[in-house]
Amino acid sequence: MSVHNTLPRRQRSVLGLVAAWLADLFRHDKAGFLGLVSVVFFVGLAVLGPLVVPEPGKPDVTKIYQPPSLEHPLGTDYEGRDVLTQVLRGGRSIILVAVLAALLSTAIAITFGSLAAYLGGAVDSVTGLVTDVVLTVPQFPLLVVLSAFVKLDRPWLLALLIGLLSWPTLLRAVRAQVLSLKEREYVEAARALGLSTFHILFREILPNMAPYIVMSFTIGVTAAMYAQVGLYFLGLAPLAGENWGIMLNLAWIRGAIFFKNSVLYILAPVLAIALLQLSLVTAARSLEGLFNPRLRES
């Protein structure tokens, strides 16, 4: 027995684990660490942005489409409002809705995907059927049609719609993985021990898929952001308030694309979205190290 085996019993607080992982990440995976930091930054921005910049920019018809300046680092829009203010305040609803939608779709996919795979039989058939139906419906067009009937002015409503449409792919993947994992001998041993189905699914099987689930969640966040921005860009969701989607829509509709001075104005929301996506994906990939005990020790 080597020296590192003499550690005291049960020294596994969650905080300690996360701290050790962060330190390890910083040392071995700089990109992942950077991704994580920038995710924290964006989420912080979403939460604190409207507190730091409490006022939406005031229209000023004398300062329409101004080039970047000290006063307006990213220029102004068609009404003369400051673009930086809009970028800083515009992340909140987009991120909130995207996270809610992804949480919903991931929850649906995990619950029903694993139950379908583990229980099989009628549960599996019905789940499969519903999944196929939702999967075949073209989602974006459906959202477009729905927006004609439902006023998408509340974040939770938008999140609900996007979430309810985007679970099938993940459900299928979860089902396939559970199908393979449930044949493992440790699952059979758990069955022989008489442990509950709940324990077997959520303690034995699903934690083995944690990195995959986190990855899928971030992809879900990404997809939900695109769906929203798409809806705003096409003007299918009410253009009330400020967010990156509305910024893009207005830049397009009001003709900012024709002004050389407005390059940064147009690029700002696009860059914000792209950077958030990039950091989400990098951060999610590095989470593997947190879930896999094999990778945890360096």
Add this chain to the structure above:
Amino acid sequence: MPEPLLELHGVSVHFRRGRTLLRAVEEVSFCLELGDVLCLVGESGSGKTTLGRVAAGLLRPTSGSVRYRGQDVWHLPANAFRSFRRAVQIVHQDPYASLNPIRTVEDTLVAPLLHHRIARNRVDAVERAARLLELVDLVPPEQFLPKYPHQLSGGQRQRVSIARALTVGPELIVADEATSMVDVSIRVSLLHTLRRLREELGVAFLFITHDLAMAKYFAWQGRIAVLYLGRVVELGPTPSVIGHPLHPYTQALLAAIPEPDPDLTRQKAKLLLRSLDIPSLANLPSGCPFHPRCLHFVAGLCDVERPLLDAVDGQRAVACHIVQQERTGSDALQSRREAPTSGNDERLSLERG
């Protein structure tokens, strides 16, 4: 008369693979008392593991019954079925697949203790888990509790698997090739541990192996059942089955055990088979399933009629026409020896090349 602990009666298991029907296990019966040891021996594909899973209540047989203390387990109410399942535990072959990689030894052992309220609280459960680790010779237990499976050796993992099976206080342990995937050096000490558990705790064992030497070592006081293509061909107390094998297949299996001394191996009477190929389960030979490989094959009898497992001197049973004829005084065997029935008894040995 008390009911036996576990009784398998006429158990058959068939699997469907597309249009073909695989008869993995066919009409197997045996019973086990508390503290008994029964070894299931056979080649791969002989249905050993399937039978083990049936005995552990993890697989429902296609026909036949599994009785636990006299009650058919597949007709039990849910509660009673759960207590049956706890009474019979399984230890798997592969020490690398039988423990959950993301759960520590402590998590693995504590979960069943808490779930079945065997332990009062977490502290008590950890205490009991430590005692179990000591029981399977993983000492000091504090050192093993916080470990993940990948930090343990194959033998240590197998001991954790055994400790896990012991958490629920089983009456029967199905050891499915439990020692075959660990190093030879570890195997004997693992067998020692299992034997001690049998003696100290009075647990019955259904010991599944392809290795007659293991069977001999572990089950000398018990019985051996030799499986061939899903059927029991010979059943009896270990010393007599190994000392005087009756069925030609058992004889061939015994002859296939290599001796440590190569000279001895060469001198050893080569028990011969007519063919080295194991017939497919999807297309079993007619009559006795062993007849295409059997040296004593009698045309018109062995390939037509299926031999039944008949009792021989009280404790033993053999499924072979030739043996039965010998016992009933028929001269069929004698005449066969003088005039071989066909020219196709090529001398093939079972020895691995």
